[in-house]
Amino acid sequence: MTDKPAPPPASEQHTPPAGQGQAMWGGRFAATPAQTMQLINASIDVDRRLWREDIAGSRAHAAMLGAQGVLSAQDVAAIHTGLDAIAAEIEAGTFPFSIELEDIHLNIEARLTERIGDAGKRLHTARSRNDQVATDFRLWVKQALGEAEAALAGLGTVLVDVAEAHADWIMPGFTHLQTAQPVTLGHHLMAYAQMTRRDRARLRAAITHLDECPLGAAALAGTPWPIDREATARALGFAGPTRNSMDSVGSRDFAMEALNTLAIATVHLSRLAEEIVMWTSPQFGFARLSDAWSTGSSIMPQKRNPDAAELIRAKAARIASSAQALMMTVKALPLTYAKDLQDDKALTFDAFDAFGLCVAALGGMVSTMSFDRARMRAAATLGYSTATDLADWLVRELGMPFREAHHVTGAIVKLAEGLGIAELCDLPLAQAQQIEPRLTADALAALSVEASVAARTSLGGTAPDQVRAEVQRWRTQQAQVAG
Ligand code: ARG
Numbered sequence: 001m002t003d004k005p006a007p008p009p010a011s012e013q014h015t016p017p018a019g020q021g022q023a024m025w026g027g028r029f030a031a032t033p034a035q036t037m038q039l040i041n042a043s044i045d046v047d048r049r050l051w052r053e054d055i056a057g058s059r060a061h062a063a064m065l066g067a068q069g070v071l072s073a074q075d076v077a078a079i080h081t082g083l084d085a086i087a088a089e090i091e092a093g094t095f096p097f098s099i100e101l102e103d104i105h106l107n108i109e110a111r112l113t114e115r116i117g118d119a120g121k122r123l124h125t126a127r128s129r130n131d132q133v134a135t136d137f138r139l140w141v142k143q144a145l146g147e148a149e150a151a152l153a154g155l156g157t158v159l160v161d162v163a164e165a166h167a168d169w170i171m172p173g174f175t176h177l178q179t180a181q182p183v184t185l186g187h188h189l190m191a192y193a194q195m196t197r198r199d200r201a202r203l204r205a206a207i208t209h210l211d212e213c214p215l216g217a218a219a220l221a222g223t224p225w226p227i228d229r230e231a232t233a234r235a236l237g238f239a240g241p242t243r244n245s246m247d248s249v250g251s252r253d254f255a256m257e258a259l260n261t262l263a264i265a266t267v268h269l270s271r272l273a274e275e276i277v278m279w280t281s282p283q284f285g286f287a288r289l290s291d292a293w294s295t296g297s298s299i300m301p302q303k304r305n306p307d308a309a310e311l312i313r314a315k316a317a318r319i320a321s322s323a324q325a326l327m328m329t330v331k332a333l334p335l336t337y338a339k340d341l342q343d344d345k346a347l348t349f350d351a352f353d354a355f356g357l358c359v360a361a362l363g364g365m366v367s368t369m370s371f372d373r374a375r376m377r378a379a380a381t382l383g384y385s386t387a388t389d390l391a392d393w394l395v396r397e398l399g400m401p402f403r404e405a406h407h408v409t410g411a412i413v414k415l416a417e418g419l420g421i422a423e424l425c426d427l428p429l430a431q432a433q434q435i436e437p438r439l440t441a442d443a444l445a446a447l448s449v450e451a452s453v454a455a456r457t458s459l460g461g462t463a464p465d466q467v468r469a470e471v472q473r474w475r476t477q478q479a480q481v482a483g
Contacts, residue, residue: 024106041339044097046346047104051090053136054104055083057215058112060235061127068226070126075119082116083108103342104136105129126225127218130249130337134214137345139236141258142207144352149203151359152265156196157478158363163189164471168464170449171286171376172385179383182449185371187462190470192272199265206261210254213238217248220336250336252326255348259323262355263316269358270316273309276365280306285375290368293361308361315354322347377449381423384413386447389455390424393443394436411435423447 023033033041059080066076086108089095101107106129113120166185173183213233216223222245229241242248279286289306297303326347329340387409394405412435416427425447432439445451457463460470
């Protein structure tokens, strides 16, 4: 039997006596909302996280109304005291959150009125929940972006430290996941450090783009009250006020940009997570996660599973989907506010929460994992990974055109393969000379993986000295940013 939707509860048809059980906006309604209406409409379980921002916004708004002569000094003082008490209640876990009051804005406003009476009812002069939520949410996202940036900076430091400690540990570099050329682990990790640097710049840019205060846009058209939007913007730490009331209440590109930026950053984290999954498999055997970052299997006692790395991959999907879901939510909304926009917060909170976990878990894994130097080196020698070095020698020492050198090297690789010799530097000189008589013993000796990485001294190349130089450069730049 398939489940049928439950019939609407009897209470959905309930008509209360006039004036009872009405919503805060219920002046013109004779009946209360249906129960399911309340469930789909309420956002308090999600947006209660905005309580600090909501109180800050109300404080700034009340102070400004006082300074402009719209509210009396006594009312402003009562509002501020009441809001402080509410903050303390929420902090202490004693605030009576109520689903009937829909969202954080109405919950706090109703409680304020309960505590201070009529002054509480005057707070909503010259504002609307539309500019209120836009302001609260911007404040929240701004703070969260700053925290995400700081977390990523921490991960960058971990990557650079671990890179420095392994600046000359040789491992295979891959293209197509086929052994391509030897690189160092330090170089590989510094690649991810560079990604975090750009991701941080994107997060900072997102902060500057959202740094305008929508408070004072009111419902959508502005307000006849003599408000001072510069003052509220300043009080809330914004660079200035937004310039169009309709844009202020109807736009969410600040959240879209934040989530898309997080999505890009998490794609990077996910790639490293995937490499950790591969490196820690017995088949690769390059690395071992510490006990703190491994999980066991309930049936196979030998297992050490990289669950955190796998979950980072999954969360990258989730964060990218949240970014996508938010854009799809907004894409067909006519100006200005529509209730669809209420769902922006669940997506955003979820994405930032997941991101925080990913960054912390990756930092934990990378800073405590150990690497198997011999195993990585051995893997780096597979697949004739230094063949390009031989081609380079032929060009440099014999003046061969590169295409021809490529061809000759191919023949030498084929020869080694036929002889069952795994590394080009182990090829007997006499055999190799049958293909190119001018080859020397030195040329073959230079085909070790150590010689190969040491030779790649070009800017941004994998030579250990180059990697160490980049580590130093990174540290100097960080010191400059901090100082
Ligand atoms: N809870 C609402 C939201 O998050 C607040 C704004 C409600 N505005 C309105 N016109 N109903 O979007």
